[in-house]
């Protein structure tokens with residue numbers, strides 16, 4: 540009987556695996572079609588200066604609303620795109636869309652400086668033409684290149700460190716900034732931090748969201764901020780959701796905040812309404828008051 544149960548379990552597990560493999564294959568197929576039809580959207584999450592609550596920039600995040608699968612999270616479809624060899628095309632589509640949008644906003648709101656962060660996957664960074672093509676993309680869209688930041692993770696950099704460093708240095712030489720994403724979850728290597736041409740380090744959400752339940756996280760966050768500053772890097776706190784977290788982060792000396800406390804990622808029109816038009820109306824009425 541025990542043997543039978545064991546084999547039933549094994550069979551269910553195998554069925555489960557089959558279903559998984561099938562779902563992966565379906566997703567891969569649907570993703571391909573969605574990309575061909577240019578159906579991927581980009582949402583924008585504000586990055587705010589915690590000292591004055593002002594918008595500094597935004598992170599572009601890929602969104603996929605599939606007719607038959609519904610909303611699929613990037614945590615799910617980005618790895619699929621990586622495995623299926625679609626990531627370069629996907630990354631290119633997202634980057635182009637976001638830069639076209641930024642160029643529009645830079646023209647429409649010339650008095651604002653708006654930074655744009657774009658996520659780059661290991662599979663993209665690995666390619667020898669990555670930096671050249673990324674720079675070409677920026678130049679073809681008329682955006683102010685000094686406002687563009689590329690976000691990479693430690694795991695992306697570490698694969699072939701010499702190659703990654705060369706790619707990132709090429710971006711930096713062209714005027715693009717580099718940000719290390721999800722810091723604290725991977726290797727968190729000090730020597731890696733020192734070796735990459737960074738401007739920003741993003742402290743992973745897991746430290747911020749457990750600040751109250753795990754006292755050690757406060758020390759960790761403070762230490763990361765101090766260490767980054769001593770290296771000359773600025774810090775972004777990811778995943779700030781409460782005013783208590785905001786207060787702590789601000790006291791810890793974090794330079795920028797990104798999180799649901801301010802806003803979740805928004806479609807372009809909503810982002811524009813909330814963060815660009817409103818601010819524009821304010822400054823317009825300021826000027827009229829002076830006359």
Ligand code: C2E
Pocket residue numbers: 584599600601612613614617630633658659660690720721744777778779780797798799800804
């Ligand atoms: P990430 O680059 O670390 O992006 C931040 C993620 O944290 C986003 O999830 C964002 O919605 C979420 N987030 C921000 N603030 C909060 C908060 O206060 N609370 C909580 N619970 N979550 C918060 P999202 O959009 O689901 O993206 C997940 C990951 O997928 C990204 O993590 C990034 O690694 C990847 N990704 C998304 N878009 C792209 C893309 O265009 N290219 C590449 N290569 N990767 C992407």
Ligand code: MG
Pocket residue numbers: 598658690720
């Ligand atoms: Mg990111």
Ligand code: MG
Pocket residue numbers: 720721741743777
């Ligand atoms: Mg992150």
Ligand code: MG
Pocket residue numbers: 720721
């Ligand atoms: Mg992440």
